Amino acid sequence: MSKVYLLAGPPGAGKSTYAQKQSAETGGVVIDYDQYLAVAPDADTAERWRLEAEGKAHELGKNVYIVRTLAKADERAAAAERIKADETIVLLTSSEVSKARVSERDGDDSKHQAIDAWWQDYTGNEGETTITFDGEEDPATESNEPEDGVRDDQEEPAPATDPGQNNEEHPTEPPGQAQEEQDTELQAIIDAAREEERAKVAEEFALERFNTHLSAAATARKLNTGALDLLQSSLSPHAFINKDHSVNTEKLTAFLDTFTRHAPRDSHAGHRGTTAVSGKALGKALADEYLNRKGR
The missing domain is CATH 3.40.50.300 (P-loop containing nucleotide triphosphate hydrolases)
Incomplete structure (x- = not known):
């Protein structure tokens, strides 16, 4: 054990x-x-x-x-x-x-x-x-x-066997094989930790690039600070990040075009006879509508 x-x-x-x-x-x-x-x-x-x-x-x-x-x-x-x-x-x-x-x-x-x-x-x-x-x-x-040199968790040495008996021989590992296996396992642990570290760094950079693209696109469309805050609080960045951690600018641009056409400029109170919608709820609704059309 x-x-x-x-x-x-x-x-x-x-x-x-x-x-x-x-x-x-x-x-x-x-x-x-x-x-x-x-x-x-x-x-x-x-x-x-x-x-x-x-x-x-x-x-x-x-x-x-x-x-x-x-x-x-x-x-x-x-x-x-x-x-x-x-x-x-x-x-x-x-x-x-x-x-x-x-x-x-x-x-x-x-x-x-x-x-x-x-x-x-x-x-x-x-x-x-x-x-x-x-x-x-x-x-x-x-x-x-203990005084006899045998630790509490060790078994007493096995008695010597008669050389004339037909004892089954147990194969032993070649010298250095145990150390080689240990080095391999240690290297596997290190490699796994390195890979996890690289994935974390890549994801952090991807989120930074997404926010940079989002801010630049919002500025180009002359969206005010409130609209940008609405987008940042309601959007899921991972919906616009590819598997290689690059930003899907085409998808982000298409979404922002839809958002710009539909989002009210001054308020989100709604039209006569409709229920007022909060900014965050509206942003989420527009994001869901866009992603559903794209097949999410």
């Missing part, structure tokens, strides 16, 4: 390394902000992609390892609740070891302050699994690791 793991710890604790190792062994997936930042156009987009991927973690049908920092207990608890994590693992690598790692990796000490701040803010949660890679114990929370 697949699980979602929340991995937390200070910068340089080895979270990404641990997540990559576990995912390679189980055929899982890693969701790490740094992976998205490497391909996203900006930090805000990378953060949005990460949040979207975390929200879909349980849909992947594989073990998912979500990498975060999250020093405070309440922040980890809130994140675990949001992503419905099956287990929270905190890597309690000492500040000295973490600083040495980031200095070697980044070539500077720019993250040393963040490491100190993490340890100042750190508080433990009951039920979390803690792991240290430098031989130091957690000063606040007792580790959930």
Whole structure:
């Protein structure tokens, strides 16, 4: 059964390394902000992609390892609740070891302050699994690791089988295949997020172009501000936007010609013996009449 793991710890604790190792062994997936930042156009987009991927973690049908920092207990608890994590693992690598790692990796000490701040803010949660890679114990929370080295959620090693027995051999994945599958799935998530972002941007530009065309056409027909407001409040822009997000100027022009011929110039009170019609209702009625004639 697949699980979602929340991995937390200070910068340089080895979270990404641990997540990559576990995912390679189980055929899982890693969701790490740094992976998205490497391909996203900006930090805000990378953060949005990460949040979207975390929200879909349980849909992947594989073990998912979500990498975060999250020093405070309440922040980890809130994140675990949001992503419905099956287990929270905190890597309690000492500040000295973490600083040495980031200095070697980044070539500077720019993250040393963040490491100190993490340890100042750190508080433990009951039920979390803690792991240290430098031989130091957690000063606040007792580790959930049993003395025999087997975790609570792991099964005891299977007894050795007799070489003479005819045991069925189970095929194993070739080296690197699990990592390749993980990279493919991660790329699919990124591609989907990019496509969604492009669609949103295209729609926004299409609406801007529609409003520009509408304002220019209304000005050319000498419609007053009230008439333009009426059109903008009653028309559905998507009725005049093509599938490629271009504006159907021919359809818009034909509609405005109809609107200009029928719309009263001074008021919408109606003729003698008729019921007064509000401006918005009239605009909607004219739009519906036009679109119905065109076969909507």
